Amino acid sequence: MSVYVTRSGHHLPGPAVDNERIEEVLGRVNGKPSRLKARILKANGIRRRHYAIDAEHRTTIGNAEMAARAGEQCLAAAGLGRRDLGLLSVATSQGDLVLPGFGSQVQAALGLGDVELHTSHGICSSSMMALKTAFLSLAAGEHRRALVVASELASRLFKASRFEAAGAEPDFDAEFLRWMLSDGAGALLLEAAPRGRCLRIDWIRGYSHADAYPLCMSVGQAPDGRTWQDFATYAEAEAAGALLLRQDVRLLDNIVKLGVDGLLRLIDEGRVAVDEVDHLLCHYSSHHFRGRIAEMLTQAGAMIPEEKWYTNLYERGNTGCASLFIMLDEFLRTREPRPGERILCMVPESGRFNTAYMQLTVVDA
């Protein structure tokens, strides 16, 4: 049975924040401007982003609430009610609560009755895992309609006070993502029948390499190796730096190779023909990686011409697992792809190296 992405939605909180204003919102650690900010922003190329916290560090909208707004946009666009859904499948890297699963909070915020629920937890690729669960549920005939929502509220991790609580001046690995990640939610409505001009999901496939690579992006581990729950109190864990979001930048280049590796596998399996791809939506975290991926694809003879690449990273920010949905939503609203066109989506995640891919074909009902 075919499955279609029939509508999409997004929510980006508050006004866009440009590079000059980031520190006004996130704060200056120990009152001093960051020495790394300009360098990291230059490499990632991001010019604007949104935050769900204000300059006083009050949360202006919760993660579940953002997810609900993106989801509501989908339902409204389709003219569907809350009783029309069989499955709610959501993803985030960090819910507002540690427990229960983020999905429960999103369901409550949306006021959805009697749905089957799935929560996918991880970093950037968690949205693709949530999407795959919904895709398979519909393909198997379990449900007729599913709402898939990915939402991130990373800015709370980046308040200056968090770094101050962890003691010494933040190191490069701890500060790297502070100038990279921001907040937002994206949602997709999946249906077992097409609705007007929409996208058929041809396949979704992931390859995870956690067995062969060290941890690259994480929250919860102190530099001495202890995890946050190993400390006597959470205050001690925070003081030891276990609650900072860290990126081991030395390992980051592996994501380029693994991203290309997955694509070459898909070519080998006959799932992807590069000359038949009309649009590439690749969630690269930083402009720096766009060039590296293009270089390696060119080397492999599997390059998709740059004019076919679409992203809104530079204007909407890197919203982790929500990025691809927010990107797809804006792509559909602004580019109006034609029936028969193929869209290849790619989400290489550096957490512990999981890469996910999806192919969509534009169809008319």
Place this chain on the structure above:
Amino acid sequence: MQETLITTAAGQDCLQGLMRVWFDFERQLGRLPLIQRLDRGELSLAEYRTLLLNLRQQVIEGARWISRCASSFDRHHADLRSVVIQHARDEHRDYELLEADYVAAGGDLAEIQAAPRNIGSEALHAFMMHRAGQPNPIDLVGAMWIIEGLGQKMAGDWAARVEAATGGDGGYTRFMRYHGENDDDHLATLYGLIDRVCQAPEAPQAILRTARVVARLYALQLEEVPCD
């Protein structure tokens, strides 16, 4: 931006296969305790010496199989023979650099020179010498792909990690770094070879198979390096 250096469709398919074999090889390496220690910055100087000691035999034998490989090409493959001879000439004494690094890292020259091949080196050497003795062993392009790739990885990644972990200043990582210096030339040569040999229809499969075997045996060689 880097241009593709491969010009034929068969060569391109073969290169894609070789890249996948390489990525898989890197994952095999990433599962080894020794490499994990290197990646985490925990390698001790003693472990580095043990690594060099275990690499030495294969480096010496490497010069032999590539020379033998050259002599196995007939006159229809004289252009290939020239390339392989040049390669053999470039690298046939690089083990001396490795031995000097071992001594600079606090090791005893007599000890490294007396060390036997480990089980993985034994298997790798036997396979390479066997293939190199076959008529026109074009599949050894696959072996060169893995070994050249590893040279680049050592130069671009391992040498710096060894130094960071052991507090070195470059004085005992010259062998690893040496392989970075001629990178571009060797890589361009290798791309040229892939295009050339893939003119034969059976070549890509043979090259990929040999690349897979060499990757597996090289990983076995590193697996056999004792690690505390």
